Amino acid sequence: MSQSPLLFSPLKIRGVTLPNRVVLSPLCMYSAESGVATDWQFAHLSTFARGNVGLVFAEATAVEPRGRITPRCLGIWTDEQAEALKPTTRFIESMGSVPGLQIAHAGRKASASPPWDGGKPLPLGDTTWGDPSWQVVGPSAVPLNDGWQTPDALSEAEIADLVTAFADAARRAVVAGFKVLEIHGAHGYLIHSFLSPLSNQRNDGYGGDRAGRMRFALEVTEAVRAAWPEDLPLFFRISAVDGKGWEMEDSVVLSRELKARGVDVVDCSAGGITGAPAFRAKDDGSPAASGDRPPGFQVPYAEQVREEADMKTMAIGRIIEAQQAEDILQEGRADLIGIGRELMYDPFWALRAAETLDPDNAQAGWPDQYRWAIVRRADLGLGNNVDRRAP
Numbered sequence: 001m002s003q004s005p006l007l008f009s010p011l012k013i014r015g016v017t018l019p020n021r022v023v024l025s026p027l028c029m030y031s032a033e034s035g036v037a038t039d040w041q042f043a044h045l046s047t048f049a050r051g052n053v054g055l056v057f058a059e060a061t062a063v064e065p066r067g068r069i070t071p072r073c074l075g076i077w078t079d080e081q082a083e084a085l086k087p088t089t090r091f092i093e094s095m096g097s098v099p100g101l102q103i104a105h106a107g108r109k110a111s112a113s114p115p116w117d118g119g120k121p122l123p124l125g126d127t128t129w130g131d132p133s134w135q136v137v138g139p140s141a142v143p144l145n146d147g148w149q150t151p152d153a154l155s156e157a158e159i160a161d162l163v164t165a166f167a168d169a170a171r172r173a174v175v176a177g178f179k180v181l182e183i184h185g186a187h188g189y190l191i192h193s194f195l196s197p198l199s200n201q202r203n204d205g206y207g208g209d210r211a212g213r214m215r216f217a218l219e220v221t222e223a224v225r226a227a228w229p230e231d232l233p234l235f236f237r238i239s240a241v242d243g244k245g246w247e248m249e250d251s252v253v254l255s256r257e258l259k260a261r262g263v264d265v266v267d268c269s270a271g272g273i274t275g276a277p278a279f280r281a282k283d284d285g286s287p288a289a290s291g292d293r294p295p296g297f298q299v300p301y302a303e304q305v306r307e308e309a310d311m312k313t314m315a316i317g318r319i320i321e322a323q324q325a326e327d328i329l330q331e332g333r334a335d336l337i338g339i340g341r342e343l344m345y346d347p348f349w350a351l352r353a354a355e356t357l358d359p360d361n362a363q364a365g366w367p368d369q370y371r372w373a374i375v376r377r378a379d380l381g382l383g384n385n386v387d388r389r390a391p
């Protein structure tokens, strides 16, 4: 290929230059202790920086204790929690990658067990996973599903406190060394549950019509933008459609409002409001089974937001092949490529994608500590695209 691939071209957003367009999508690890990062977070996130991922997002990180999905989820409501993340951000930057943090509140989906234990709601006060499980909160007293807690409906004063908690988390993220921040507004967690008419049945200024339901999201964004340095990028993750009353038209309107408040990138996911993972609804409205989700199934959302809200987007969801990622960028459907499971499966995905898309520079992205040996390995005929994955 004569032209260098877009996937490996830098992208400058505000004062930050991402070295390439490959992004580790936030991935909950359920491995923190009382919200404090452990060795796992360092080992996990540093791997992707060694693998030349341009932007490495740490997982959904709670802005207050009740905002954790499980008692083992990461938090950033104390200075100690911010401090514990410093070695990770420092290492990611030393590799030439950019460290990002997703700040979140799990709302009515909080206080559950990790997925390997079924991701089920915990009885109040259960200590199986460390800190005792807690009473969940939400916009209205509407539980997620059968067997889940009925959330306490937040008062206006409590909503104001949560807006402040998001802003405080942004300030601590600066101290921790992050250079990109993402507000988690997707997957049925607190912000999405305010957006959705299914979970938000309030009749005050935070509910009712779309403008009322968007108010919490926009107040959080304004507070975070004011607390987060002007020269650093701010992302916002949406569930572009949730199959239960939030549709693309709503996402385009929300994205325009986010842009007006200084959001730089809308990260386009989907689903989660009823507890099911991200999905694309079938024509009859029922959730498509996992196997029915084709590669790139959420890319049309990133494309539409990019075009109609005139802003940068990140595409996510079953982006698997290097050429698939490159085509999304070349066709102008998104500005960044988020990858989750494929990077868990192959943390050096970006290095292997470079072998496919840019064989003349295939070794450029390797860390110095490895590159000399990888070059020698290539000299032995063990060069590009030896498919270790083939059975």
Ligand SMILES: Cc1cc2nc3c(=O)[nH]c(=O)nc-3n(C[C@H](O)[C@H](O)[C@H](O)COP(=O)(O)O)c2cc1C
Pocket: 025, 026, 027, 028, 029, 059, 060, 102, 184, 186, 187, 237, 269, 316, 317, 318, 319, 338, 339, 340, 341, 342
């Ligand atoms: C183990 C795991 C943990 C996840 N944790 C988060 C999270 O913390 N925040 C979030 O917004 N999405 C989370 N997701 C969703 C991913 O970021 C991503 O959007 C989804 O996996 C689809 O992308 P993929 O097909 O490349 O995996 C998680 C997904 C997985 C598999």
